[in-house]
Amino acid sequence: LHRRLLYSASMADHEHEHPTQPTESVHDHHQDGPEVATAVLNTLDAQGLRMTGPRKALVAALVDKRAAFTAEDMVQAVPEVGRATVFRTIKLLVDSGLVCRLSQVDGRPLYSLSHQGHHHHALCQRCGAVLDIYRCGIDTMLENIELSTGARVLGHRLEVFVLCANCVAAGG
Amino acid sequence: LHRRLLYSASMADHEHEHPTQPTESVHDHHQDGPEVATAVLNTLDAQGLRMTGPRKALVAALVDKRAAFTAEDMVQAVPEVGRATVFRTIKLLVDSGLVCRLSQVDGRPLYSLSHQGHHHHALCQRCGAVLDIYRCGIDTMLENIELSTGARVLGHRLEVFVLCANCVAAGG
DNA sequence: ATCCATGCAAACCCTTTGCAGTCCA
DNA sequence: TGGACTGCAAAGGGTTTGCATGGAT
Numbered sequence: 370l371h372r373r374l375l376y377s378a379s380m381a382d383h384e385h386e387h388p389t390q391p392t393e394s395v396h397d398h399h400q401d402g403p404e405v406a407t408a409v410l411n412t413l414d415a416q417g418l419r420m421t422g423p424r425k426a427l428v429a430a431l432v433d434k435r436a437a438f439t440a441e442d443m444v445q446a447v448p449e450v451g452r453a454t455v456f457r458t459i460k461l462l463v464d465s466g467l468v469c470r471l472s473q474v475d476g477r478p479l480y481s482l483s484h485q486g487h488h489h490h491a492l493c494q495r496c497g498a499v500l501d502i503y504r505c506g507i508d509t510m511l512e513n514i515e516l517s518t519g520a521r522v523l524g525h526r527l528e529v530f531v532l533c534a535n536c537v538a539a540g541g
Numbered sequence: 542l543h544r545r546l547l548y549s550a551s552m553a554d555h556e557h558e559h560p561t562q563p564t565e566s567v568h569d570h571h572q573d574g575p576e577v578a579t580a581v582l583n584t585l586d587a588q589g590l591r592m593t594g595p596r597k598a599l600v601a602a603l604v605d606k607r608a609a610f611t612a613e614d615m616v617q618a619v620p621e622v623g624r625a626t627v628f629r630t631i632k633l634l635v636d637s638g639l640v641c642r643l644s645q646v647d648g649r650p651l652y653s654l655s656h657q658g659h660h661h662h663a664l665c666q667r668c669g670a671v672l673d674i675y676r677c678g679i680d681t682m683l684e685n686i687e688l689s690t691g692a693r694v695l696g697h698r699l700e701v702f703v704l705c706a707n708c709v710a711a712g713g
Numbered sequence: 714a715t716c717c718a719t720g721c722a723a724a725c726c727c728t729t730t731g732c733a734g735t736c737c738a
Numbered sequence: 739t740g741g742a743c744t745g746c747a748a749a750g751g752g753t754t755t756g757c758a759t760g761g762a763t
Contacts, residue, residue, distance in 0.1 A: 419737055421743060440727080451745045456728060474696070476642070476650055477727090491686060494695060502686065510678045511701065514663060519706030521713075523666060524646070526700045529683065534691030541693075591762050593718060612752075623720045628753060649752090 405482065406432040409467050416465060423450040427458045436497030437471060437479040437490075471499070474530055489526075493533035495541070502529065577654065578604040581639050588637060595622040599630050608669030609643060609651040609662075643671070646702055661698075665705040667713070674701065 409428050410420060418424075430446045431438065438446075443455045450458075459480060462468035469483040471490050481490070481499045491500040511522045532541055581600050586592060602618040603610065610618075615627045631652060634640035641655040643662050653662065653671045663672040683694045704713055 419742060421737065423744070453729075453746080454744055457743085470648070472644065472648055472698075474698075476644055476648060478648055491690075491692060491694070493692070500686070500690060500692065502682075505679070506682045507677070507679055507699070510674075514672070514674070514701065514703070518663075518672060519709060520663060520665070520672065520703040521709050522663070522701060522703050524702045526644075526646075526702075527679070527697065528699075529686065529697040530695045531686070531692040532695060537691060537693050591717060593762070595719070625721080625754075626719055629718085 402429075402432045409462075409482075412465060412467055413461075418461070423447075423454050424458055426450055427455065428462075431462075431468070431480075431482065434482075437481040437492060437499050438497075439477070439479055472526075472528055489529065491529040491531045491533075493536055494530055495532055495536040495539075498533045498535070500531070500533065502527070574601075574604045581634075581654075584637060584639055585633075590633070595619075595626050596630055598622055599627065600634075603634075603640070603652075603654065606654075609653040609664055609671050610669075611649070611651055644698075644700055661701065663701040663703045663705075665708055666702055667704055667708040667711075670705045670707070672703070672705065674699070 406428050409432065410425065413424065413428075414420060426447050427443060427450060430443060434442070434446075440456055440459055443459065444450075444452050447455070459468065463470055463480070467483055468480050469490075471479050471481060471492065473479055473492070474494075479492070479497075484501055486503060489502040489505045491502055493499070505527055507525065507527065511525060514520060515522055578600050581604065582592060582597065585596065585600075590596075598619050599615060599622060602615060606614075606618075612628055612631055615631065616622075616624050619627070631640065635642055635652070639655055640652050641662075643651050643653060643664060645651055645664070646666075651664070651669075656673055658675060661674040661677045663674055665671070677699055679697065679699065683697060686692060687694055
């Protein structure tokens with residue numbers, strides 16, 4: 370699960386037209402846990418937030434997750450931390466940009482560690498792995514919506530539901 | 542709100558490469574109410590479902606809506622229908638493909654009348670108008686994700702949050 | 714007449730809040 | 739020490755369910 374994938378397939382015939390626009394890139398979602406945990410805690414510290422026991426435990430637990438998780442997952446992963454604190458901490462991390470909220474097919478929220486510059490996610494429906502999608506390629510479309518309709522685009526969200534390569538190999 | 546917009550801007554320089562791939566198209570979300578209501582009821586009938594009073598009332602109400610609506614909106618729009626029936630009927634319409642579920646920025650569900658062939662929505666954050674987005678242009682990206690990662694794409698959801706032209710004109 | 718569909722109310726799930734006590738800075 | 743943080747438990751909202759009644763075919 371530590372491989373990193375750079376996507377650059379089959380858009381070559383477009384590149385002479387948009388030489389400065391890179392193609393999409395994708396990589397999966399796991400890095401070296403302790404380092405990430407330290408980075409997360411440093412960020413919290415820089416925001417003047419307290420490094421409490423429950424917060425450290427929660428950060429350690431979510432950094433250890435290799436997949437998107439629900440609030441309930443966290444409640445169970447760190448039973449010594451109260452339910453309310455789990456919710457409060459997740460919200461705090463989301464507001465700090467350290468964790469991002471994504472949504473399941475049925476709309477229920479999932480969370481995953483946030484990686485710089487990514488906007489979208491491909492979520493494995495079997496194992497919960499999250500592939501980040503960089504440069505989703507819809508900016509042009511959004512601009513065109515503005516041009517053709519007069520609407521102003523404020524934001525967008527793209528969720529992609531997949532079976533990751535591992536799960537395809539495991540038989541779906 | 543009855544205008545229909547066909548998008549075809551600024552992708553011309555791509556078309557010689559994908560002559561068969563149309564550009565995105567967008568139109569807003571309202572049609573002639575009674576006709577749509579009849580069509581919806583016919584579809585329910587064709588599925589062997591009963592044409593009860595509550596169902597007719599709910600279909601009439603939602604066809605009359607010019608914007609996306611919540612379940613609660615429906616409860617209040619048709620106070621003579623029980624709360625549970627509203628939820629059950631919305632689910633039924635979603636399962637029949639007549640209504641589609643979309644999601645607000647915060648993830649709470651909204652619903653809107655479903656139009657054939659559309660996959661995505663631009664939702665006005667001020668008035669709730671829904672612009673359908675046809676040919677969202679991300680299919681190519683999804684194929685490329687498959688090629689580069691070995692994942693299998695099962696589905697995707699794109700939500701675009703906008704201020705529609707009317708609301709821009711009204712001062713945001 | 715037969716079931717499907719409805720209404721009511723309770724149950725349910727997930728999340729938030731109030732408040733007294735705790736612990737980091 | 740003070741104020742941010744926590745835990746508990748209760749409240750909250752949105753949605754679903756059980757069950758007896760009602761209504762469409």
